[in-house]
Amino acid sequence: MCGIVGYTGTRVAGPVLIEGLKKLEYRGYDSAGLAFHENGQLIITKAAGSVADLEKLLDDKHKTFKAGVGHTRWATHGPPTDLNAHPHSSASGEIVVVHNGIIENHRALRKRLSEEAGIEFRSETDSEVLAHLIEYYFDGDLLTTVRRAMSEVEGSYALVVAGSKQPDLLVCARQASPLIIGIGEGENFVASDIPALLTHTRKTCIMDDGEFASITPEKVELFDKEGLPVEKEIFEITWDQEAAEKGGYDHFMLKEIMEQPDAVRETLRQRVDLEAGKVDLTELEFSAQELSKTERIFIIACGTAYHAGLIGKMAIESIAGIPVEVDVASEFRYRDPLLNPNQLAIVISQSGETADTLAGLRMARSKGLKVLAITNVVGSSVSREADQVLYTWAGPEIAVASTKAYVTQLIALYLVATYLGQIRGTVEPRQSLELVEGLLALPGQLKQVLSEESRTLIKNYCEHLVNWDNAFFIGRNLDYPVAMEGALKLKEISYIHAEACAAGELKHGPLALIEKGLPVVALATQEAVLDKTMSNVQVVNARGGAVFAITREDFDDVSRQVEAVFYLPAIIDILTPVLSVVPTQLIAYYTAVARGCSVDKPRNLAKSVTVE
Ligand code: M6R
Numbered sequence: 001m002c003g004i005v006g007y008t009g010t011r012v013a014g015p016v017l018i019e020g021l022k023k024l025e026y027r028g029y030d031s032a033g034l035a036f037h038e039n040g041q042l043i044i045t046k047a048a049g050s051v052a053d054l055e056k057l058l059d060d061k062h063k064t065f066k067a068g069v070g071h072t073r074w075a076t077h078g079p080p081t082d083l084n085a086h087p088h089s090s091a092s093g094e095i096v097v098v099h100n101g102i103i104e105n106h107r108a109l110r111k112r113l114s115e116e117a118g119i120e121f122r123s124e125t126d127s128e129v130l131a132h133l134i135e136y137y138f139d140g141d142l143l144t145t146v147r148r149a150m151s152e153v154e155g156s157y158a159l160v161v162a163g164s165k166q167p168d169l170l171v172c173a174r175q176a177s178p179l180i181i182g183i184g185e186g187e188n189f190v191a192s193d194i195p196a197l198l199t200h201t202r203k204t205c206i207m208d209d210g211e212f213a214s215i216t217p218e219k220v221e222l223f224d225k226e227g228l229p230v231e232k233e234i235f236e237i238t239w240d241q242e243a244a245e246k247g248g249y250d251h252f253m254l255k256e257i258m259e260q261p262d263a264v265r266e267t268l269r270q271r272v273d274l275e276a277g278k279v280d281l282t283e284l285e286f287s288a289q290e291l292s293k294t295e296r297i298f299i300i301a302c303g304t305a306y307h308a309g310l311i312g313k314m315a316i317e318s319i320a321g322i323p324v325e326v327d328v329a330s331e332f333r334y335r336d337p338l339l340n341p342n343q344l345a346i347v348i349s350q351s352g353e354t355a356d357t358l359a360g361l362r363m364a365r366s367k368g369l370k371v372l373a374i375t376n377v378v379g380s381s382v383s384r385e386a387d388q389v390l391y392t393w394a395g396p397e398i399a400v401a402s403t404k405a406y407v408t409q410l411i412a413l414y415l416v417a418t419y420l421g422q423i424r425g426t427v428e429p430r431q432s433l434e435l436v437e438g439l440l441a442l443p444g445q446l447k448q449v450l451s452e453e454s455r456t457l458i459k460n461y462c463e464h465l466v467n468w469d470n471a472f473f474i475g476r477n478l479d480y481p482v483a484m485e486g487a488l489k490l491k492e493i494s495y496i497h498a499e500a501c502a503a504g505e506l507k508h509g510p511l512a513l514i515e516k517g518l519p520v521v522a523l524a525t526q527e528a529v530l531d532k533t534m535s536n537v538q539v540v541n542a543r544g545g546a547v548f549a550i551t552r553e554d555f556d557d558v559s560r561q562v563e564a565v566f567y568l569p570a571i572i573d574i575l576t577p578v579l580s581v582v583p584t585q586l587i588a589y590y591t592a593v594a595r596g597c598s599v600d601k602p603r604n605l606a607k608s609v610t611v612e
Contacts, residue, residue: 002099002100003071003072003192003193004098004190004192005020005069005070005196006069006098006160006162006170006172006189006191007067007068007187007189008066008067008169008215008216009067009184009187010217011066011187012065013036013065013067014065017034017068017069018054019199021051021071021072023196023241023245024195024196025051025072026195026398027193027398028398029072029073030080031046031049031080031084031085032046032047032049032050032054032071033046033071033073033085034046034054034068035068035089035098036067036068037066037067037164037167040167041093041164042089042093042096042162045057046085047082048080048082051072067162067168067169067170069096070098071085071087071099074395075378076125077102077106077124077125077378078123078125078378079124079384080379083123083124086127087162088127088128088130088131091119091120091132091135092135093164095134095135095163096161096163097127097131097160097162098127099127099130099157100158100159100177101155101156101177102269103126103127103129103157104269104270105154109133109152113132117132117136119132126155130149130153130157133152133153134146134161140165142161143171143212143214143223147212147225147227150173150212155176155269156175156266157173157174157175157176157177158172158174158192159174159179160190168216169214170213170214170215170216172190172213173211173212174208174210175210178193178207179206179207179213180192180204180206181205181207181213181215183201183204183220183234184201184203186217186218187200188216188217190213193244194237194239194244195241197237198237198244202236202237202238203234203236203237204234204235204237205220212227250593251399251589251593251599251600252398253399253589253599253600256397256398257404257585257586258450259395260403260407260446261442261443261446261450262443263407264408264442264443266393266394266408267392267394267408267412268439268442268443273436274440277432278422279415279436281390281415281416281419284388284390284419286370286372286387286388290370291344291424294344294420295340295343296323296325297343297344297345298324298326298327298339298343298344298345298346298364299312299313299345299346299347300345300346300348301328301329301347301357302330302349302354302356302357304350304402305348305349305350305357305402306348307482308406308409310481310484311410311413311482312346312409312416314477315417316416316420318417319427319431319435320417320424320427321421321426322424328356329347329357333363339363339369340368341369341370343369344372345365345369345372346373346374347371347372347375347382348373348375348409348413349374350392350406351375351376351377351380351607351608352373352375352377352381353377353381354382354609354610355612356612357382358381358385361373361385361386365387370387372386372390373385373390374390374392374412374413374416376394376397376405390415390416392405392408392409392411394407394408398600399599399600400492400602400605400606400607401493401585401600406581410577410581411442414435414439414574415439418432418436435572435574438574439575441571445569445579446582448569449568449569449579454583454586455586457564457566458583458586458587462587462594463594464517464519464546465496465587466494468518468519469496470497470498470518470519471487471490471496471497471499471520472487472510472513472514472519472520473486473487473499473500473520473523473584474502474521474522474533474536475503475524475526475533476504476529476532476533477528478573479503479525479580480500480523482525482577482580483500483584484500486523486587488500489584489585489587489588490591492588492602492605493588493589493602494592495592495603496591496595506539511539511540514540514544515545516544518545518546519545519546520540520546520548521547521549521584521587522537522548523549524555524558525573525576526573527555528573530555534558537549546563547561548562548566549561549562549566550565550566550568550584551566551567552567552569552570554570
């Protein structure tokens with residue numbers, strides 16, 4: 001995710017800001033920039049590339065100023081280019097902004113500002129609109145102007161604004177994106193994340209949604225939306241640098257698991273309309289005619305993304321009635337699939353750089369298929385080569401084990417399935433509303449699934465699992481791909497051999513491996529096959545297997561039939577994979593921790609697999 005640093009005080013700001021940006025590098029970014037005051041003007045230096053590259057661009061005069069703002073960008077609107085990098089300035093250059101988050105109504109604001117003020121935009125970003133909007137309303141008082149401008153803005157933002165007229169003032173605003181003020185002696189700081197502050201101060205004050213701040217070297221003042229002063233508590237941060245980078249969690253993987261509610265909310269943002277009971281993917285420039293004549297879909301992906309594809313297949317087939325084939329990309333490229341231009345390929349890749357997936361994409365295009373990419377990285381190879389891109393807004397994923405990216409891939413696939421169903425008339429308005437309501441309920445339900453109580457339950461279960469070298473994950477229907485994903489995650493980070501098995505297949509061979517105490521994780525979330533799954537569980541019980549069931553709270557009979565149970569909130573069958581995967585992620589995580597494994601960087605694996 002993007003990073004923000006701001007400084008106002010008596011020190012030369014350049015090194016302070018550069019150092020702060022370097023402390024935020026772990027979050028992932030693709031460009032960086034700074035703005036300083038110089039002779040009554042704000043001078044911006046920014047470029048695609050690293051903070052080290054940016055540092056080289058700063059000449060000595062840039063190093064003499066006492067206040068400024070800095071930013072590391074992780075592209076969302078528009079690829080990583082010099083122009084799209086932050087800071088962004090107003091037409092006169094008198095207002096400069098750095099922004100994290102997404103401005104949902106940026107198109108409407110752009111249009112208005114071009115028509116009413118003749119503004120010519122320089123970048124493709126949503127953020128640039130903020131600099132122009134603030135200038136449009138500027139009345140000499142930066143704080144009140146920012147408040148006024150932001151009252152017209154919809155979306156999420158952590159915003160720091162500098163104005164050329166008041167060289168030591170920074171004005172900040174926060175809505176659904178973190179912003180933390182660091183309090184020093186005769187100097188003050190602001191940052192999107194604690195690591196950027198720690199070398200200078202441990203005294204912080206955390207801004208809440210809807211708050212504004214005015215920061216000078218001597219004073220920090222906070223206000224609410226109406227401009228009334230807000231009293232804030234000052235926190236003393238006790239984390240060390242490493243803990244701060246992980247948001248206080250022991251590993252990036254756990255941090256990313258815990259970020260899933262927000263990642264899902266962001267991926268749904270502006271794509272579902274509760275009032276209309278519809279999904280809106282008009283951001284994809286495929287014509288309705290093109291989509292309605294799609295004969296078949298090929299989903300191409302690797303690893304975890306492939307497992308998301310398996311669920312996507314079931315969702316698209318049942319909601320939109322289009323036949324779907326799912327291929328591991330490394331197999332797709334070497335088989336002879338029957339491809340023609342009336343088909344659509346969907347490639348799924350968190351990184352957007354996976355060599356096999358990219359080769360599958362190219363092969364599909366060469367046969368005349370239109371390609372839709374589902375990826376998390378703007379400007380990645382996959383996003384550049386596909387015809388259309390549906391971004392997952394999970395933010396950078398640092399742990400090698402994919403968690404929040406996977407969950408947002410599922411969301412993207414449900415959106416595609418529902419959208420196709422609407423276009424093709426295979427989804428009734430009532431069903432479409434049910435799906436939309438179900439999707440919007442997911443962030444809250446994920447929070448429930450991630451509660452401390454749930455995590456303790458899983459941790460306790462892992463005390464049993466940790467002593468075994470083998471485990472099974474079983475499930476039917478939509479639970480089967482989730483079982484595959486659970487098994488992959490356990491293998492990947494705990495090095496326990498785990499096998500996923502369609503529950504009905506146990507008796508055709510794998511049952512021979514069940515012995516007393518062998519850990520078997522049974523996914524039993526699908527109402528339509530619940531009885532069948534539970535009879536497979538009985539067969540495991542009869543051979544002494546220790547079954548841990550992941551099921552739904554409305555299936556209260558399950559607990560009597562297994563050793564331990566994890567209940568998910570009640571949810572419609574089709575959406576359960578979004579929730580049921582979470583306990584499997586936690587099982588892998590706590591088991592790996594208990595075995596002393598390198599959780600974030602498992603042996604032999606890389607985050608981005610750019611070789612065949
Ligand atoms: O970046 P991609 O989504 O294309 O990566 C695909 C796989 O390499 C990836 O999902 C891998 O399986 C994960 N490490 C699993 O946690």
